[in-house]
Amino acid sequence: MTNKNTSSSGSRILRVLKALKGHSLNGLANGELANALNDSPTNIHRALNTLIQEGLAQKLANGRFALSHQALQIAIAHSNEVALAQIRISEMNQHLLAGNR
Incomplete structure (x- = not known):
């Protein structure tokens, strides 16, 4: 197409x-x-x-x-960004749950 x-x-x-x-x-x-x-x-x-x-x-x-190494660095940077976002979301969820107690 x-x-x-x-x-x-x-x-x-x-x-x-x-x-x-x-x-x-x-x-x-x-x-x-x-x-x-x-x-x-x-x-x-x-x-x-x-x-x-x-x-x-x-x-x-x-x-x-x-x-190339540069292409692989792009993939690693993306993976690191996603991992940090997941940590941040987890921390936010923990704070939200702690506030409901």
Whole structure:
């Protein structure tokens, strides 16, 4: 489904980024990504180059591609923010319950 208010290349880049999830140690080859995303290796190569240039992907020593440390730092920062929010909500609930006694 194509929306004329979106970028097809931007969508491709984001699909590649999502496909790299869970492959941080061994990475994925360009061809594996192309097959998984039903796209051409050339298009996947361009998307990977964009992700690498923006610091969100990296080429591993084995020639495969994985999320970069920066991408993983974004995930960790989100996880930390959610954990802090959960602590704050728990503290608020404890105060509310203590006030009802």
